[in-house]
Amino acid sequence: MSHNSESDLFTTVVVPDAAAVDRLADHFNLYDPELPYVLDEVTDRTRDKCPVLHTDQQGGYYLITGYNEVAAALATPEVYSSKGGKSLPPVQTVDMPPIDSDDPEHHAFRKLLNRFFSKAGLAKHEPAVRQLAKNAVDSFIDNGKAEFVHEFAEPIVAGALCRVILELDDPAQEKHAVKLVNQIGATNSAEAWANITGFINDLVTNYKPTGRDTVFDAIATGEVLGRDVTAEEKLGVVLVLFLGGLDTTKSMIGGILRHCAQNPELEDRLRDPRWTRSDLDEFLRLDSVVTGLARTVTADTELGGVRLHAGDRVMLHYYAANHDPAKFDHPHQLDFNRARNPHVAFATGAHRCIGSNFARLQIKTAFEELMPRVQNIRFPDGVTDIAWKPGVAREPMSLELLFDKR
């Protein structure tokens, strides 16, 4: 492993060697700092060995890398349970419905929440999201350069989440919320979890229903399975909606801009307002920013010819499924002409990402505000790629890019 000595910590691109691929293919470790740089090679290798492959890391689990195997598990949530959390090993302290729920609770929570995150339910927030995007572009447009994750994506995504989910429109509180979330990303420590949990718990606990149709009102006054939502469930719902939407959407916006810097011809595609109808899904497939989420097997079963037993943990690797050559030709390349692209970047089945259309709205609006005003998006001299944060999310550490004003 070598580092570019010219760069500081946040732009250091790790260059793994073949030994890293061998090591990670034999001992797949979700948090290895070299993994993001060799994810294609390592997941191809493990899939070739077996699409349902046991690894001894993170307490031992099965890594599922085949598209058909991931889709089959997602289609049978009664066997591949969401209870007990979706991280490996399970570190979170709060049970977060609906992502950590099985039916009937799962369905009841989705019924309560879905309408806020449908295309129709989100339409009223579009002007506010657009204003956030416009403000972000204004903040750097005269500089000829920007760090697009923190100067562009973050204010849009954090601002949108603060308004739509937390009902905050105070910039100071918004900044505080983002800082708390970033601590989780940076340390995943118990203290970081306690801080964000405490902050959101205060908001939820002190909330007085307004009679408006909002997420907070729905959980404060709505019912699941004929009963009130408990205090712990309220906290869990808001926590997962907020955390689930932040780094993911931010990383996707950053990821698309990284592709622009690598492929100058993409800029014109992104200026065509129709790009979000289809091209966006090819970016979603290729980058799969939530690389995977875990499940717990509830009964002895078989997947991809491998016997699984009740209690086994499995990692449904969405990134690997979306790069399965049996499903997608030349899977590691952007190809906007795919006739079929049923990717699982947002998962499939009952646990389809509740925020998928919220993410789409933010990405669409962000690029509608950015692309008419910039051109010739490029890496600074001597830079050819970005540094990734270790972890389950495929997340750029930072994204320093140059551009010309249009």
Next chain:
Amino acid sequence: MKVIVDSSKCQGHGRCANYCPEIFDLDEEGYVVLLSDTVPPELEAAARQAEGNCPEQIITLGG
């Protein structure tokens, strides 16, 4: 051309409505609502895209 959707298996991705909103609408919660079970020739290409890109693979065109 006829179109069939197993709407009980729809999970609200909304991709069909992106490709072919003339045939695939979405309800308040984001689930598919078929506006017509017949696809006119000028919409066949768009409906084919909806079929091929549905992550739940519940859209069938034919006949």
